[in-house]
Amino acid sequence: MVRDKSPTAQETFLQMAQAAGLRGRLLVTIGLLILVRLGIFIPVPGIDRDLFAQGIQNLPVLGFLDIFTGGGLSALGIFALGILPFINASIIMQLLTAAIPNLEDLQKNEGEAGRRKISQITRYVAVGWAIIQSLGITIGLLRPYAADPGIWFVIETVLALTAGSMFVMWVSELITERGIGNGASLLIFVNIVATLPRTLGNGIQIAQTGGREAIAQVVVLLVVFLVMIVGIVFVQEGTRRIPIISARRQVGRRLYRERTSYLPLRLNQGGVMPIIFASAVLILPSSLAGFVSNEGALGSIFGQISIALQPGSWVYVAVNLVLIVFFSYFYASLIVNPVDMSQNLKKMGSSIPGIRPGKNTSAYLEKVINRLTFLGAIFLGIVVTIPIAVEGAIPIGTTVFRGLGATSLLILVGVAIDTAKQIQTYVISQRYEGMVKQ
Numbered sequence: 001m002v003r004d005k006s007p008t009a010q011e012t013f014l015q016m017a018q019a020a021g022l023r024g025r026l027l028v029t030i031g032l033l034i035l036v037r038l039g040i041f042i043p044v045p046g047i048d049r050d051l052f053a054q055g056i057q058n059l060p061v062l063g064f065l066d067i068f069t070g071g072g073l074s075a076l077g078i079f080a081l082g083i084l085p086f087i088n089a090s091i092i093m094q095l096l097t098a099a100i101p102n103l104e105d106l107q108k109n110e111g112e113a114g115r116r117k118i119s120q121i122t123r124y125v126a127v128g129w130a131i132i133q134s135l136g137i138t139i140g141l142l143r144p145y146a147a148d149p150g151i152w153f154v155i156e157t158v159l160a161l162t163a164g165s166m167f168v169m170w171v172s173e174l175i176t177e178r179g180i181g182n183g184a185s186l187l188i189f190v191n192i193v194a195t196l197p198r199t200l201g202n203g204i205q206i207a208q209t210g211g212r213e214a215i216a217q218v219v220v221l222l223v224v225f226l227v228m229i230v231g232i233v234f235v236q237e238g239t240r241r242i243p244i245i246s247a248r249r250q251v252g253r254r255l256y257r258e259r260t261s262y263l264p265l266r267l268n269q270g271g272v273m274p275i276i277f278a279s280a281v282l283i284l285p286s287s288l289a290g291f292v293s294n295e296g297a298l299g300s301i302f303g304q305i306s307i308a309l310q311p312g313s314w315v316y317v318a319v320n321l322v323l324i325v326f327f328s329y330f331y332a333s334l335i336v337n338p339v340d341m342s343q344n345l346k347k348m349g350s351s352i353p354g355i356r357p358g359k360n361t362s363a364y365l366e367k368v369i370n371r372l373t374f375l376g377a378i379f380l381g382i383v384v385t386i387p388i389a390v391e392g393a394i395p396i397g398t399t400v401f402r403g404l405g406a407t408s409l410l411i412l413v414g415v416a417i418d419t420a421k422q423i424q425t426y427v428i429s430q431r432y433e434g435m436v437k438q
Helices: 009-018 020-039 049-055 060-068 084-099 101-109 111-145 151-178 183-194 196-236 273-291 297-308 314-335 338-347 359-393 397-401 406-437
Strands: 239-246 249-251 254-256 259-266
Touching (some): 020 183, 084 151, 111 151, 196 359, 196 406, 314 359
Antiparallel strands (some): 249 254
């Protein structure tokens, strides 16, 4: 067997079944994910569920949030907030780290201790954000459907939703530490997968009752899904490899020649985050319009904005594309710093062929990153626009695509790829452990 090749599917499944360490991590991950899914169906007490289900049918903000909670919000479970407060807190901390020098120094120069401090601050921010979201949901959404909408109902519901969210956050960190993959990403992955049976059931029901025309439309939708998945995998894995030459060096009597390696720059630096940011901004007017609908002129203004930004309209598509491009550049600037990359290359005695070290290298890298970010943003815009176009062209598109849009597909594919790579890493480590024992 060739040791440096990627493990085959057969070897991967064999190791998953036989290797105690990998098997234990998989069982821990599966068990914790099942535990979180069960908690979604533990109801918040004191609410008329049937009346609530009728009242939230036309609120787009809940449809978006309900995807990431796996139906916990519409089911009124104690895990209704899910991992969202922790994700929002992580985004806030990323923005603050880029804006506050002390936090940036803590992240870059303090090593593991600094990262632990930032993680602890993120948890505190998540608690505060969970309380704010719980208050907003309880007062603005759940209180009209409560049997006794008094102050104790508000306190009990806020405590229940906040505690449920903190438990989910703890489970996500436990999965990251003792399981397989990133805990927060896997929880969102499982919540999205939980909505797939409903989506597939809608498609099958339409195909059975709609005749040949409906069957043809369902087939077209399946082809669109497959094409989108292939395109997402291609772009998510796409990188620009910039050649790097390491200088000659002499160690003792041995002279090491110049070595050529590559600096990989991803085509889509931000992943799914630009789409999530853009979606959050677009649903904000609709959510505000629902909360201030009785506030006179202010409610009228937000109502008109929410009507103009209805999904499927040309205004919605145009604003969405602009926001995706903006957040793609913003997120790329947080992840990749051309000046730091240039300094690191200079410290290692490496350079890009034909480019002088220092300012010229950083300017060259910045130009390449900007081009890659633009291409990645255009790709994200196309991925977001395809479901909207399909919904407009095919009558059953709205029913089948409901709950499974571009954001969901990107998350599903991205998390699946990252988790598969981590499993392969464990399998490769098992190879070398076997070599050492031999």
